[in-house]
Amino acid sequence: MASPSTPPTAAGAGAGAERGLTIVIKLGTSSICDEKTFMPKLANLSLLVETVVRLRSLGHHVLLVSSGAVGVGLRRLGLPKRPKHLSQAQAVAAVGQGRLMALYDSLFSQFDVPIAQILLTRDNLAERAQYLNARHTLRELLHFNVVPIINENDSVCNAELRFGDNDTLSAITAGMVNADHLFLLTDVEALYTDNPRSNPDARPVRVVDDVQKLRQEEYPVTVTSPGSSLGTGGMVTKLIAAELATAVGCSVIISIGSKPDRILTIIDEIQKHKSGDPAAPFQPTMGTHFLAKPTPMVDRKWWILHGLATAGAIFIDSGAVRAITKEKSSLFAAGITRVEGSFNAQQSVQIMTVVEDTLPRGDKTQRVVEVAKGLVNYSSAEIQRIVGVKSSEIETLLGYRDSDYVIHRNNIAITQPPAGGVGAAETASASP
Incomplete structure (x- = not known):
């Protein structure tokens, strides 16, 4: 996958560094400050900065997604724990974010490396133009050989517009810059395979080729442990991030934050494997590697899936499911059975269907399945009036016809692979 720009490779770059990689590193709060005293872990942060500097000397681009604003703010304000009220937590984050960036700037300045602060909310990415602006800004910063340091804008975002944790934000960042x-x-x-703190027999899982296998318990792993008292994530959120990033062609590696220099060894192992026998299995010695999907999703459809909050739902029949998943067709009003929620044209909606299952004793049961997400051409009120009708009847019922399609196929992103093993991913494209 091409990097947005490739800096000149420094003299003495390691073997196998044929081109600069784009690498996103997400650092959790527990790796930045102590959970009890909130004191910054200067040794750990210094080692991280040295690792980033070394990666850059090998010709790679590096972006940091850093938590820690609340923890640093608690230390500065002398508070004993994270506030429960949103407004108080936002105020603490506002205090901590400036001091956190000052700390990073001081450390990187020792190596004459410029940094930039990027604060995002999900609302910033909901509009396609803002999403592209954020992506262009990140790519230009890399072009200027700057290290972008990205965090969620905790001081202003509300619960509905949060990414939820920086694992998700880091995956979206990786998708925005086409990270490797x-x-x-x-x-x-x-x-x-289990919590290593309580089970001495727990074994590390080194390679995962499909996150869904973990969800379906084909791997013997336990992922229910929560995050730290300061953080908001845990292993579950990392699986979500892995699923998001691998879908867009980015490999994901879970590694220990207290030893960030391991990143150099892990990158070296990956490059040696790629330059060796392609049929040989990948056997890393560190971390857990989630392998990138071989056919990444196009950027626009990935944005529809992960950059937008859905405003409602459209239910479709089995014929429409087959048409949009297997035949890659647009969604017509004739295949719609009902509408839920209130939304306007060009908002994102879930495309749902009802599946009937037969129980062992022959009884029937129904379940609702999300098939896709998409951008609608008509509002919920308009779609209610044209449910189940032919496209030729739309103008008669509405008085106008902006489009024959309720959702055009270019604005449909499949989430549920169709029956019969037909894949849903789209081939990657450079177009926005």
Whole structure:
């Protein structure tokens, strides 16, 4: 996958560094400050900065997604724990964010490396133009050889517009810049078959080729442990991030935050494997590697899936499911059975269907399945009036016809693979 721009490779770059990689490193709060005293972990942060500097000397682009604003703010204000009220937590984050960036600037300045602060909310990415602006800004910063340091704008975002945790934000960042690798640095060395703190027999899982296998329990792993008292995530959020990033062609590695220099060894192992026998299995010695999908989703459809909050739902029949998933067709009013929620044209909606299952004793049961997400051409009130009708009847019922399609196929992103093993991913494209 091409990087947005490739800096000149420094003299003495390691073997196998044929081109500069784009690497996103996510650092959790527990790796930045102590959970009890909130004192910054200067040794750890210094080692991280040295690692980033070394990666840059090898010709790679690096972006940091950094938590820690609340923890640093608690230390500055002398508070004993994270506030429960949103407004108080936002105020603490506002105090901490400036001091956190000052700390990073002081450390990177020792190596004459410029940094930039990027604060995002999900609302910033909901509009396609803002999403593209954010992406262009990140790419230009990399072009100027700057290290972008990204965090959620905790001081202004509300609960409805939060990414929820920086694992998700780091995955979206990786997708925005077409990153090659996303490192999720946490307080454990890898994903384990059980909690290694309580079970000495827990074993690390080194390679995962499909996150869905973990959800379907094909891997013997436990992922229910929560995050730290300061953080908001845990292993579950890292699996979500891995699913998001691998879908867009970025490999994801879980590694231990107290040893960020391991990133150099992990990158070296990956490059040696790629330059070796392609049929040989990948056997890394560190971290857990989630392999990138071989056919990444196009950027626009990935944005529809992960950059937008849905405003309602459209239910479709089995014929429409088959048409949009197998035949890659647009969604017509004739295939719609009902509408839920209130939304306007060009907003994102869930495309749902009702599936009937037969129980062992022959009884029937129904379940609702999300098939896709998409951008509608008509409002919920308009779609209610044209449910189940032919496109030729739309003008008669509405008095106008802006489009024959309720959702054009270019604005449909499949989430549920169709029956029969037909894949849903689209081939990657450079177009916005």
